[in-house]
Amino acid sequence: MFEIVDLQKIYRMGDVEVRALDGVTLDIAKGEFLGIMGASGSGKTTLLHMLGLLDEPSSGRIVIDGTDIAKLTDYERTMFRLYKLGYVFQDYALVPDLTVMENVSLPAMLRKDRDDEQIKRDSYHILQQIGLCDRRDHLPRELSGGQQQRVSIARAMVNKPDILFADEPCANLDSENSKMVLELFREINEEMKQTIVMVSHEDWHKDYFNRIVRLKDGKVVSDGFNGKAEKAG
Amino acid sequence: MGKKELKVAFLLALRSLQRGSRSSVVLTVLIIAMCFTNMVFLPGLFNGIGQSITTQVVDYEVGNVLVSPKSGDQYVTDLDATLDLINGMPGVERATPHLSKGATLKYRQRVLGVSVRAISPNDEKYVSPLYTKMVAGSYLGDGDTGEVIIGKPVAGDATIKEEDEFQPSLGGVRVGDSITIEYGNGYTKDYRVKGIYSTGWSSADNTVYVTMSDMELVEGKPLDYADYITVKAKPGYSEKFIKDELQQYGVSQKVQTTADLLSKVMGQALQSFAIINMVSLIVGIIITTVVLFIVITIKTLNSRRQIGILKAIGVDKEVIMHNYGFQVIIMAVMGIFFGVILTALIAVYLAANPIVTPEWSATLYLTPLDYITNSLILFLASVVAGYVPAYQVSREDIQSAMRA
Numbered sequence A: 001m002f003e004i005v006d007l008q009k010i011y012r013m014g015d016v017e018v019r020a021l022d023g024v025t026l027d028i029a030k031g032e033f034l035g036i037m038g039a040s041g042s043g044k045t046t047l048l049h050m051l052g053l054l055d056e057p058s059s060g061r062i063v064i065d066g067t068d069i070a071k072l073t074d075y076e077r078t079m080f081r082l083y084k085l086g087y088v089f090q091d092y093a094l095v096p097d098l099t100v101m102e103n104v105s106l107p108a109m110l111r112k113d114r115d116d117e118q119i120k121r122d123s124y125h126i127l128q129q130i131g132l133c134d135r136r137d138h139l140p141r142e143l144s145g146g147q148q149q150r151v152s153i154a155r156a157m158v159n160k161p162d163i164l165f166a167d168e169p170c171a172n173l174d175s176e177n178s179k180m181v182l183e184l185f186r187e188i189n190e191e192m193k194q195t196i197v198m199v200s201h202e203d204w205h206k207d208y209f210n211r212i213v214r215l216k217d218g219k220v221v222s223d224g225f226n227g228k229a230e231k232a233g
Numbered sequence B: 001m002g003k004k005e006l007k008v009a010f011l012l013a014l015r016s017l018q019r020g021s022r023s024s025v026v027l028t029v030l031i032i033a034m035c036f037t038n039m040v041f042l043p044g045l046f047n048g049i050g051q052s053i054t055t056q057v058v059d060y061e062v063g064n065v066l067v068s069p070k071s072g073d074q075y076v077t078d079l080d081a082t083l084d085l086i087n088g089m090p091g092v093e094r095a096t097p098h099l100s101k102g103a104t105l106k107y108r109q110r111v112l113g114v115s116v117r118a119i120s121p122n123d124e125k126y127v128s129p130l131y132t133k134m135v136a137g138s139y140l141g142d143g144d145t146g147e148v149i150i151g152k153p154v155a156g157d158a159t160i161k162e163e164d165e166f167q168p169s170l171g172g173v174r175v176g177d178s179i180t181i182e183y184g185n186g187y188t189k190d191y192r193v194k195g196i197y198s199t200g201w202s203s204a205d206n207t208v209y210v211t212m213s214d215m216e217l218v219e220g221k222p223l224d225y226a227d228y229i230t231v232k233a234k235p236g237y238s239e240k241f242i243k244d245e246l247q248q249y250g251v252s253q254k255v256q257t258t259a260d261l262l263s264k265v266m267g268q269a270l271q272s273f274a275i276i277n278m279v280s281l282i283v284g285i286i287i288t289t290v291v292l293f294i295v296i297t298i299k300t301l302n303s304r305r306q307i308g309i310l311k312a313i314g315v316d317k318e319v320i321m322h323n324y325g326f327q328v329i330i331m332a333v334m335g336i337f338f339g340v341i342l343t344a345l346i347a348v349y350l351a352a353n354p355i356v357t358p359e360w361s362a363t364l365y366l367t368p369l370d371y372i373t374n375s376l377i378l379f380l381a382s383v384v385a386g387y388v389p390a391y392q393v394s395r396e397d398i399q400s401a402m403r404a
C-alpha cells in the first residue's frame, strides 16, 4: 500500500548540505508493525514526516494506494491526512483546553462522513479500549504522561486510519508506561490489523515490531522481519 | 468552509476562552468595553451639552421662532397689530414681546449694572418656563407696576462677603425688599422685589424682569414697539412651517427659526466638538485594534507547535484561522456589550445628576443609532485586528510550526 522510491531530503544551511535522507526505497504492506530505528540524527523523523505527508521530499516518489502524493494540492494533502493517516507524537501534543473526550473526537468531528452519534460512539469505544473511559471529562494536564500518550493514540485511532505513525512515543515515559503504550500498539496491530510505523531508538522496543528498518546517515542499512534478517543485519 | 469546520473552530475558540487564561480574557474584554465607552462618552456629552443649550435658548431667549426688526430698524414696530397677526396663525401657541433696557440697580451700598427686560407675564408663560423657576416669592402678573422679579445671582447672598463673591450681586436681596432702578434715560424708581428665580441659564439669571406696563412708565409713552417677538409653536408644528407662514402672511420683520440662529452660533462650537469626537473615536479604534492584535499574536505564538500538530492531524488551516477569529469575535461582542451597559449606566446617572456649570447643564445624549454605529465600527476593527495574526499563523508550514 505504501511505495517509497529513492527518497531524498537535503537541507541546505548556507554552504553546508545535510543529506537527511539519501535515497531511501521502501515498501510498506497492510498490517505491518514497522519499526524505524537508528542513531540520533540518522534521519528517522525526517523519513516519518515524508511518509506522513508532513514534509515534502527534495526528490523521489511516494505512492499510497496508487496515489502519487506529489500531485496533491495542499488541501488534498490535509484531507488525506485527516481521512487516511493517524499520528502520535513524542510529547503527546493534546489540545490543553479540550477534555479527553473532546481531544479524541476532534479529528472525527471534521469528517464529512461522520454524524454526532457515530463520533460519540467511536470516541467512547476507543477510550474504553485504552482504558481511560472514566477520565473522559478530564483535561490533559490532569493526566499522567503515560495516560496522555494513550489518549493521543486514541485520537490517532478514532478515524480508523489506513496507517498510524508514531515518532518516539515512549521517549518521555518511564519503562513501565513505555511498556503499557507498546502493548497497546501491539494490541491495535494484532486485533485491529492496524498498520503502524513507529520510530524508536530504544533497542528493547524491537521485540514489539514485526519488521525493522535501520537507518544510518539517511540510508537504509538493514530491513528485515523480526527475529530473522534483522539479526543478520 | 463547511458547517462542520465552523463548528470545530467555534468549539476550539470557546474552550480556549473558557479554560485558557481567565484574566487575559477578562482584561481584554474590559479594554474593549473601555474603548467603547471612550468612543461614545465625549460625543454623547457634547450632544448633551448642545441639547441643553438649545433647550435653554428656546426657553429663555428666542422661543421657536424669533421675529426681530428688519435691517435698519431699531424696534419691531406696530407691536399690537403684529402680535395679533401672529397669534391668529395656525400652529402658533403664543407670541410675546421682549423689550430690554440697560439700567443700574441700587440696594443699600451695592450698585449693579444689569439689563431690565420687560415682558407680558401671562403670555410669557406659554413661551417660557420662567414662571416655574421661582425659588422665592411669586411670578409677575400682567398689571403689576412697581414690582420686579430678579435672578438669584443678582439677588446675591447676604452670608457671602462682597470680595468673596463669584460675580457681583446686590448682596442678599430678599422678597419684599425695595431696590432702586436707574434707567439709561435718567428715569429712576423704587421697586418691590416680588420674586426671585433661578433658571440655570446664565443670561436669564442675570436679568431683572418687569411688566410691559411698568416699562411704559419708564419710556413715558404707550409701548407699541419691542426689541423682538418670541413665538412658541404648538406641538406638532415645525419651526420651519411657522417661519414660512409668518413670512407668507405679511410679517414684514426679520423671521428666523432657532435652528437658523443656532447654526451660526453653534456651528463653530460643533465643529470643534466634531474634531474632539473624531480624535476620541480614532484613539478608541487604535487601542482596541492594537490590544487585540497583541493578544491574538501572543496566543498564536505560544501555540505555534500546537497549531502545527493540529494541522498535522488533518485540521484545515481555515479552521485554525477561524478558531482565533472566533475568539476575537466573542471577546469583542462581550466587550461591546459591557461598554453599552456601562455607558447606559453613566447616562442614567447623569440624567439624575447632570454636570452643571453656569452656562449649561449636561447629560449624556445617546441615540440607538450612536450605539449601533459605534458598536459596528469597534466590532469591525476587532475582527480585522484578530484575523490578521490568525491568518498569518494559519498559513505557516507544518515543519516550522512543529519545530517551534
Ligand SMILES: Nc1ncnc2c1ncn2[C@@H]1O[C@H](COP(=O)(O)OP(=O)(O)OP(=O)(O)O)[C@@H](O)[C@H]1O
Binding pocket: A011, A012, A013, A018, A019, A020, A038, A039, A040, A041, A042, A043, A044, A045, A046, A047, A201
Ligand atoms: N530543518 C532542518 N534543517 C536542517 N537540518 C535538519 C533539519 N531537520 C533535520 N535536519 C538534519 O537532518 C538529519 C536527520 O534528522 P532527524 O530529525 O530525521 O534525525 P532523527 O533520526 O529523528 O534523530 P533523533 O533520534 O535525535 O530524533 C540531522 O542531521 C538533522 O540535523
Ligand SMILES: [Mg+2]
Binding pocket: A044, A045, A046
Ligand atoms: Mg527524531
